[in-house]
Every structure is written in structure tokens, then in C-alpha cells.
Amino acid sequence: MKFRELAKQIFKIAIQCSLVASITLFLLEGTFRLYLIDFYKSSFEYLNSDFADRNTDKTLMIIGDSFSSFKGGYPKVLHDSLTGFSVKNISVPGTSIREQYLFGRYHLKNVKPQILIFQFYVGNDFLGWDHHLNWGEISFARNFYWRLSESLWSLAYLNYGLGNIKANITEPDTSAKLDWVEKPFSPDLYFERDKLYFKSEPMLVENAAYLKGxxxxxxxxxxxxxxxxxxxxxxxCEIYFLIIPHMSQVSEMYKNQAEQVGAVFTKRFEVASPSYPLYLKLNNFFADDHRVKILNTIDLLRRSEVSGNAVYFNNDSHLNVMGQQILGEFLLKEIKPNDQ
Structure with a gap:
């Protein structure tokens, strides 16, 4: 009898907890989708902490993911050179247009920039929008989270917050990561998330670049x-749609390395080809919007590699310090003739 009463109490508490959790998640989801508050405010404040608060009515805004949230990266190059502008970088690692639309809309309503840089990464931005599940190779929990996060958008925000907490606890010194990614290339040392993405969709890069699959x-x-x-x-507003290519698009060496960590390519895939289907279709898509200019950086990064200056990390698909600097200088040439 006591066991039955105890079981009933436990069941009752479980139902109550589930109800509270469901209501809380529902309210969070609604608030996040409406973006009633700036959920990423602390991240943006940290990202812009080195930027001067200039007395000017001209603003350059950057919206992107981890390629644009590299502290001291190309946004810093723009800030230091375009002294007539306030630079506002609202980029968040791990986000795609699902989240970028929400916080981008919020800030564009409050600030009307003269220049907007929207950064797109060929390597995984489509994957962040629509995950291709692989139940045979990837854990049930990961597949379930990916599918659920496409419906419950706030889950990505919660995951981002938990990731920051974990990083601060396990790796408070960012120099440790830089040491790891700059060691000689090794499939064993390579960034696990990149390997996970290729396990999910081996032809991810080619599918994105050639708009197939x-x-x-x-x-x-x-x-x-x-x-x-x-x-x-x-x-x-001048809008620059900045395309960051996957490293395998830039050189044969990077393509071979990508294959060693799980990427698959067909004979159709051309290294160092700037006129790939995604780029061409982007130009067509924005052809009627006079504000938008598509920036293709494959040739830029390729020239640096040929001259002996590596632009990507050895064990991570992100641009290294050199790559960020080159990208910043490239953007200055695009922007300065009209605005500086």
C-alpha cells in the first residue's frame, strides 16, 4: 500500500514538473521567435568590446557566424581602417539564417546601417537550416536534437549558452585552442564537429556548392x-553578401584533408573554380536588388595559398589570423572607394 502511494506521488510530481517545463519552454520559444529581448546581448557586447564608440551617424553592421565572430578578425580590420564608421558586429557562432534573421531584424529595426555585411559559409550554413539525419552513423540523441531544433528554435540558443558555459569551465584559455588547431594536420586532432557534419552528410560541401542532394x-x-x-x-544601404568558401574549394591539399576526415567528392567538383552553381544562382537571386553585391573570395584565398601563406587552420575549417587579415583588406577595397 505504501509503495502504491509513493508511486502515485512520484507520478504526480513528474506530471507537474513536465507541465512546468512545457509551459516554460513554450514561453521561451514564443519570446525567442518574437525576439522581444536581445538574447545574445552579452555575446555582442563582448564581441564589440574593443571597438571605439565613435561620434558618427554612419554605421557598418556585420551579421554572420563563427567566421565573423573571430575576436580580432576581419571586423577589427574594418573598424581600425574605417574611422568614419561605427562598427557593430552581431555575429554568433553556430547560427544560420534561422537565428540570424531574428537578431538581425531586431538590430536593423533599431539601427539603420549605411553598410551591411552578411556573411555566408558554404561549408555548413545550409546544414544549420536543414540537417540531413544519419541514424546509422550518428547517435539517436544528436539526430533527435537536430530535428527538434528545426521546430523549436530556442533549443539552438539554449545549446549555445550551455556550450559557452562548458567552454569557460573546460577551456578558459583560448590560446589552448589556437595551439591545437595550428598543430600539423592530423585526422585524429581535427575538429570533431567538422567530422560529425561529414558523417551526417559526406557530400555536404559539394551538395552546397553545386546545389544538389x-x-x-x-x-x-x-x-x-x-x-x-x-x-x-x-x-x-549598401549590402555586401560575403561568401566564405569551404577550404576544399580553395586548394587540392585542403580537399585531400577534407576527404581524410570524411568528406566525399565526385569528379564534378572543381577546386579553385569561382564560377560554381551556388555563386551564380546567388547573383541571379539578388539581381533585382540594387543594394546587394555578391562577394566571391575563392580567388583571393587561393592566391594567398599559392604564395605560401596559409589562410585556414590546420585542424579546423575556419580562417586563421592570416585569412582573417586578408579578408579584411579585401573588404576595405570593396567599401573604401564609395565610403571613405
């Missing part, structure tokens, strides 16, 4: 959301 459908929905975001920019 289902990514041709993702292009339409993804870019429509980008276009919706751009509606919040003023008519006289």
Missing part, C-alpha cells in the same frame, strides 16, 4: 529568409 531546395527557402531580413535595411 536536396540543397537546391534549401537554397530557395534559405535565401527567401535572407531576402526577408534585407527588407529591414534601408533603400540606400
Amino acid at each position: 536536396g540543397r537546391e531546395k534549401d537554397f530557395e527557402s534559405y535565401m527567401q529568409r535572407v531576402a526577408d531580413l534585407f527588407k529591414y535595411a534601408s533603400e540606400d
Whole structure:
């Protein structure tokens, strides 16, 4: 009898806890989708902490992911050179247009920049929008989270916050990571997340660059959301759509390394080809928007590699310090003739 009463109490408490958790998650989801508060405010404040608060009515805004949230990266190059502008970097690692639309819209409503840089990464931005699940190779928990996060958008924010807490506890010194990624290339040392993505979709890079394997459908929905975001920019705003290629698009060496960590390519894939289908279709998509200029950086990064200056980390697919500097100088040439 006592056991039954105890079981009933436990069941009752479990139901109550589940109800509270469901209501809390529902409220969080609604608040996040409406973006009633700036959820990433502390991240943006840290990212812009080295930028001067300039007395000017001209603003350059950057929206992107981890490629644009590299502290001291290309946004810093722009800030230091374009002294007539306030630079506002609102980039968050691990985000795609799903989250970028929300916080980008929030800030574009409050600040009307003269220049907007929207950064897109060929390597995994479509994957962040639509995950290709692989139940045979990847854990049930990971597949379940990916699928659920496409419906419950706030889960990505919660995961981002937990990731920051974990990073601060396990690796408070960022120099430790830089030491790891700059060691000689090794499949064993390579960034686990990149290997996970290739396990999920081995042809991820080629599918994205050549708009196949289902990514041709993702292009339409993804870019429509980008276009919706751009509606919040003023008519006289200069918008630069900055494409960061996957390293395998830049050199044969990087392509071979990508294959060693799980990437698969067909004979159709061309290294160092700037006129790939994704780039061409982006130009067509924004052809009627006079504000938008598509920036293709494959040739830029390729020239640096040929001259002996590596632009990507050895064990991570992100741009290294040199790559960030070169990217910043490239953007200055695009922007300065009209605005400095």
C-alpha cells in the first residue's frame, strides 16, 4: 500500500514538473521567435568590446557566424581602417539564417546601417537550416536534437549558452585552442564537429556548392529568409553578401584533408573554380536588388595559398589570423572607394 502511494506521488510530481517545463519552454520559444529581448546581448557586447564608440551617424553592421565572430578578425580590420564608421558586429557562432534573421531584424529595426555585411559559409550554413539525419552513423540523441531544433528554435540558443558555459569551465584559455588547431594536420586532432557534419552528410560541401542532394531546395527557402531580413535595411544601404568558401574549394591539399576526415567528392567538383552553381544562382537571386553585391573570395584565398601563406587552420575549417587579415583588406577595397 505504501509503495502504491509513493508511486502515485512520484507520478504526480513528474506530471507537474513536465507541465512546468512545457509551459516554460513554450514561453521561451514564443519570446525567442518574437525576439522581444536581445538574447545574445552579452555575446555582442563582448564581441564589440574593443571597438571605439565613435561620434558618427554612419554605421557598418556585420551579421554572420563563427567566421565573423573571430575576436580580432576581419571586423577589427574594418573598424581600425574605417574611422568614419561605427562598427557593430552581431555575429554568433553556430547560427544560420534561422537565428540570424531574428537578431538581425531586431538590430536593423533599431539601427539603420549605411553598410551591411552578411556573411555566408558554404561549408555548413545550409546544414544549420536543414540537417540531413544519419541514424546509422550518428547517435539517436544528436539526430533527435537536430530535428527538434528545426521546430523549436530556442533549443539552438539554449545549446549555445550551455556550450559557452562548458567552454569557460573546460577551456578558459583560448590560446589552448589556437595551439591545437595550428598543430600539423592530423585526422585524429581535427575538429570533431567538422567530422560529425561529414558523417551526417559526406557530400555536404559539394551538395552546397553545386546545389544538389536536396540543397537546391534549401537554397530557395534559405535565401527567401535572407531576402526577408534585407527588407529591414534601408533603400540606400549598401549590402555586401560575403561568401566564405569551404577550404576544399580553395586548394587540392585542403580537399585531400577534407576527404581524410570524411568528406566525399565526385569528379564534378572543381577546386579553385569561382564560377560554381551556388555563386551564380546567388547573383541571379539578388539581381533585382540594387543594394546587394555578391562577394566571391575563392580567388583571393587561393592566391594567398599559392604564395605560401596559409589562410585556414590546420585542424579546423575556419580562417586563421592570416585569412582573417586578408579578408579584411579585401573588404576595405570593396567599401573604401564609395565610403571613405
